[in-house]
Every structure is written in C-alpha cells, then in structure tokens.
Amino acid sequence: MDHNKIPQATAKRLPLYYRFINNLNHQGKKRVSSKELSDAVKVDSATIRRDFSYFGALGKKGYGYNVEYLLGFFRKTLDQDETTDVALIGVGNLGTAFLHYNFMKNNNILIKMAFDSDPEKVGTTIGDVPVYHIADLEKKLDGVNVAILTIPASEADGITDRLVAEGITGILNFTPARITVPEYIRVHHIDLAVELQALVYFLKHYPLEETKQLD
Amino acid sequence: MDHNKIPQATAKRLPLYYRFINNLNHQGKKRVSSKELSDAVKVDSATIRRDFSYFGALGKKGYGYNVEYLLGFFRKTLDQDETTDVALIGVGNLGTAFLHYNFMKNNNILIKMAFDSDPEKVGTTIGDVPVYHIADLEKKLDGVNVAILTIPASEADGITDRLVAEGITGILNFTPARITVPEYIRVHHIDLAVELQALVYFLKHYPLEETKQLD
DNA sequence: ATATAATTGTGAAATCGGTCACGACTTATT
DNA sequence: AATAAGTCGTGACCGATTTCACAATTATAT
Missing domain, CATH: 3.40.50.720 (NAD(P)-binding Rossmann-like Domain)
Structure with missing residues (x-):
C-alpha cells in the first residue's frame, strides 16, 4: 500500500473532498476545477491540487477534474465499498x-x-x-x-x-x-x-485580519 | 498585548494545560515536571517546555513547575477572570x-x-x-x-x-x-x-507503529 | 560538602504544511 | 488554423511547528 506517503494533513481533508465531490455528482455536474472546489470547501486551490497529486495525475490540464472519475477514485481510496x-x-x-x-x-x-x-x-x-x-x-x-x-x-x-x-x-x-x-x-x-475555549482565546488575542478557518 | 507572538499551535493547547494543572492543584500536588505533564496530556515534554517558554521562564531548572504559580499564571493568561x-x-x-x-x-x-x-x-x-x-x-x-x-x-x-x-x-x-x-x-x-471517517482512514492505511494521538 | 540525579530553557536542526508561480497541456474562440 | 483562455501538476520557497540535545541550575543523597 503506497498510502504511507500521504501527509496526515492531506488525509484529514480527504473525507471532506469526498463529500463535496459526491454532492457535485448528485447535482449532475460533469467536471470541476480546483478553484470551484476551493470555494466550496474553503481550502486553497493549490492545496487541493497538491493533495490530489499525491494520488497521481487525477485531472487534466486546461480541463479540471472529471467528477465521476474523481468520485470513483476517492470511493476506492477511502474504502467506501467496505462498511x-x-x-x-x-x-x-x-x-x-x-x-x-x-x-x-x-x-x-x-x-x-x-x-x-x-x-x-x-x-x-x-x-x-x-x-x-x-x-x-x-x-x-x-x-x-x-x-x-x-x-x-x-x-x-x-x-x-x-x-x-x-x-x-x-x-x-x-x-x-x-x-x-x-x-x-x-x-x-x-x-x-x-475547542470552545480555544476559539474564545483566538478571538481575544489575535487581530481579526489574521483570522482563518481552522478545523 | 504581547500574545501575538504566541504560535497558534501553542494557543490551542493552553486550555488543555490549564485543565490538567487545575486537576493537579485539586489533588494537592505542589510541583510538576514537563515529563509528568507530558504523560498526562500526551504532548511531548519538549513541546510543553517550549510552549511555556513563550510566556517567560515559568519553571525552575532541576525542580520543575510550581503548580499553584502555574495555575495562577494560566488563569490570567486565559482570561479566566472575565466571562x-x-x-x-x-x-x-x-x-x-x-x-x-x-x-x-x-x-x-x-x-x-x-x-x-x-x-x-x-x-x-x-x-x-x-x-x-x-x-x-x-x-x-x-x-x-x-x-x-x-x-x-x-x-x-x-x-x-x-x-x-x-x-x-x-x-x-x-x-x-x-x-x-x-x-x-x-x-x-x-x-x-x-473526524470519524478520517480515523477509519488512518486505521486502514497507516502502519500501527506510526500511530499518534491527534486532536 | 560533595557527588549524583533531575529538570528547565533554548539554539539548532529537522519536519511539516501551505502557497506562489509557471511550464505544459487542453479547450474554446475566431 | 491560429490564438486566447483556462487549468493542472509541481519545483521552489516560506513559515510554522516539533524535536533533539545540551549547558545551566536546582534538588537530593551520602
């Protein structure tokens, strides 16, 4: 299994990607770009491309990603077929x-x-x-x-x-x-x-400009 | 406010430290080492010392940390006085x-x-x-x-x-x-x-030896 | 008193994660 | 057919975080 090379940070985002790709598929969408995905999941598009790239070349330059292919790939990768x-x-x-x-x-x-x-x-x-x-x-x-x-x-x-x-x-x-x-x-x-206390702490001590969405 | 210099990763651990130090105080413990704390909160002892060091020299070499002092310090730092x-x-x-x-x-x-x-x-x-x-x-x-x-x-x-x-x-x-x-x-x-799916993914794809406790 | 053990605080190195920026390729347009 | 626009994959960089490892200091034991 070559999954050892996948960074933990990436692995933690996979279920999130999976859900949104699933949604897109249900909506009948055929293709999606890293930029669109980025808007939906609030993860930088370069990060998404990097994440995907750990699994090989899943997309096509100038085109984006084929939703159905991507979905199938993630289903396998996340072992969605096995309960x-x-x-x-x-x-x-x-x-x-x-x-x-x-x-x-x-x-x-x-x-x-x-x-x-x-x-x-x-x-x-x-x-x-x-x-x-x-x-x-x-x-x-x-x-x-x-x-x-x-x-x-x-x-x-x-x-x-x-x-x-x-x-x-x-x-x-x-x-x-x-x-x-x-x-x-x-x-x-x-x-x-x-989690709650950390949120409160950030609000009190970090300037609003630096605000980011954390998980 | 000089809290800007405190790394976010450190800030997220502060509430955790606070709770355990509070526990120790209730147990009547007077001193604690970064090693003991490490066993309790499952964070590397060097990381704990580093975290504390952002707030100055809170401990004494060869001794450890005074529980009561530490507690008072964190109470102030985490704005425990203000609801x-x-x-x-x-x-x-x-x-x-x-x-x-x-x-x-x-x-x-x-x-x-x-x-x-x-x-x-x-x-x-x-x-x-x-x-x-x-x-x-x-x-x-x-x-x-x-x-x-x-x-x-x-x-x-x-x-x-x-x-x-x-x-x-x-x-x-x-x-x-x-x-x-x-x-x-x-x-x-x-x-x-x-969170649940990520846990399952890690179990399936990461060798047990590399297991770590994540938050 | 002296020696031994314990423990901090931190410089330096290593690791990790995220972002920029661009060449390469695909698609759309004229 | 040629050009323009869109988008990926990734080398290179940067910043954040963790860890190592050790000098300095304190406590404990004999």
Whole structure:
C-alpha cells in the first residue's frame, strides 16, 4: 500500500473532498476545477491540487477534474465499498446525536451497537441501533474495532482498558480525559470544551485580519 | 498585548494545560515536571517546555513547575477572570449536550441563551439556559458575539448570515456545511462525520507503529 | 560538602504544511 | 488554423511547528 506517503494533513481533508465531490455528482455536474472546489470547501486551490497529486495525475490540464472519475477514485481510496462497523459507548445527549446521524449515507460507516448503564436505555433501539448494557461489552463487541467514547471523563480509563482488551484499534474520544493506550492503538481526541475555549482565546488575542478557518 | 507572538499551535493547547494543572492543584500536588505533564496530556515534554517558554521562564531548572504559580499564571493568561457569553443555535441532541456541559466550572464560558424553532423547546430552560425561538434571534442576541452552530446543514448559510449581521465574531460550526463569512470572522469547523471517517482512514492505511494521538 | 540525579530553557536542526508561480497541456474562440 | 483562455501538476520557497540535545541550575543523597 503506497498510502504511507500521504501527509496526515492531506488525509484529514480527504473525507471532506469526498463529500463535496459526491454532492457535485448528485447535482449532475460533469467536471470541476480546483478553484470551484476551493470555494466550496474553503481550502486553497493549490492545496487541493497538491493533495490530489499525491494520488497521481487525477485531472487534466486546461480541463479540471472529471467528477465521476474523481468520485470513483476517492470511493476506492477511502474504502467506501467496505462498511466499517463502529461501537458507541455512552448514550447521553452527545452519544444520541451520533446514533441519529446517518453515517451510512455518505461514509459507509455503521454504528452497529451502543452501550450504556442506564436501565431506561438498555434494551431500546435508538436510530436503528441496539443499546446494550455496558456490562455486556465483552459479550457483544464482536469484530468491531472502532469505538466512539461519549461517556463521563471518570469512566474513560476503565472503559478504554476493556476496549483495548477486546481488540479495539481505533478510538474517537470525546472525553476530556487524555486516555492511555498501547502505542499500536489510534486515538483521536475531540475535546469540546477545549475547542470552545480555544476559539474564545483566538478571538481575544489575535487581530481579526489574521483570522482563518481552522478545523 | 504581547500574545501575538504566541504560535497558534501553542494557543490551542493552553486550555488543555490549564485543565490538567487545575486537576493537579485539586489533588494537592505542589510541583510538576514537563515529563509528568507530558504523560498526562500526551504532548511531548519538549513541546510543553517550549510552549511555556513563550510566556517567560515559568519553571525552575532541576525542580520543575510550581503548580499553584502555574495555575495562577494560566488563569490570567486565559482570561479566566472575565466571562465570555455564548449563544447556542440548534437544540437537538448535540446542542442539548452543550447545554448540560458546565463550561463555567473550568472555563468561565457561559452559554447564555439557546435558539430553536421547535415549539416544544421554545420557552423552556435546559441546563439553566433559556431557549428562544429562532425568529427572535435579532431581538435576543444582545452583546453576545460567539455562537455554537448545532443545526442541520441546510440551515447553516441562512443562520450564519443573520449571526454575522448581528455582529457575531466567532462561530464554532458543527454543521457539515463549510459556511461563508467575511474575513474578519473566525470560524472553527468540527465535522463529526469527517473526524470519524478520517480515523477509519488512518486505521486502514497507516502502519500501527506510526500511530499518534491527534486532536 | 560533595557527588549524583533531575529538570528547565533554548539554539539548532529537522519536519511539516501551505502557497506562489509557471511550464505544459487542453479547450474554446475566431 | 491560429490564438486566447483556462487549468493542472509541481519545483521552489516560506513559515510554522516539533524535536533533539545540551549547558545551566536546582534538588537530593551520602
């Protein structure tokens, strides 16, 4: 696999590109230039061309990119043909938001099961996803190797250890805790309080002229 | 204000540092080394020392950092003494999660009001935050200049224009749409689907040895 | 007192990411 | 057919960020 050469910054933008190219295709658009794409996704057009170029020459000079070809290419590259199963741990408000989000539609990612300790929730189905008791984690979590953590910070370490023991390889962590995992496990942190506070900090301390859209 | 010299990457880590130093203080810890902090927040210790050094010599060689002093320093630096008001637009599951999150506790950020169009929600109070009708945005949004957008993508552009017209200067956008704003307005995007898909992409295409914890 | 261990702060180097700018090629126009 | 306009792919550059590695300083142990 030659994907090792792709910069992480580029890799993080791929899903974004994919979604917009998908939209264009649905709109019946046949071709698109890096400039048009740039306006839509708010990424510099040179950056888009550079990103695409890591995968070879996907476009035609003087023409742009063929939408259908591009879409097919990204589908393969992002493994859109193969569904990825995900488990959600913690059915609070944030967790529920995920359960109602239809990731299948664009992303071929399926939240296959959820876990919580609340007896009111256990046994129900939310957005077509069954909710199991957290005690049954080891019993139910079969073959799933990506988890979304939307639980209180105090639970994070304990649950993480159990997930790791069950062979989870990727965790999307919404907990404020910075969890400790073996080095072969990938964790992405999304810390809502930090994001909000960072935004506020930038507003107060950086001149408006320098403003940019961050992710 | 000499904060202009502080790199953005450093600025984004400050809230994280602040929270952990706060924890240490509550635990009664008197001193901490960059190495200990590194283990806790999963940021290289040299990076932590570099980050701190932008604010001057906060530590003592051979000793580390005095927790209480560090805490006081960061409190001032992050404007912990001055509350920032925020408006939340869209009281769905994700929005509700924010309303229940007590940002005041650590961050001196206050969600002062929320807006939605659902008559069931308008007029209620969720987590001490009053919910107004979205039609009253212009009437109620007074002096608040940071907004959290947790609405459907289709609404994003319209609401954004109204927020901008009302003088909002910062937007935390959870919508998949990449909104268009004047250049003097700061937008941070958090796209849950993209985050999840990026995680899956990394798992599939990057060797486990290279795994890192990203934000 | 002395030696050893710990830890900072930072110059220098390395890495990473983004942008400019232009040659090469394609398409559209006259 | 010739010219003009549009657009890609990329070498070169720049700035930001991270990491290395070590002198300087402080704390601890004997």
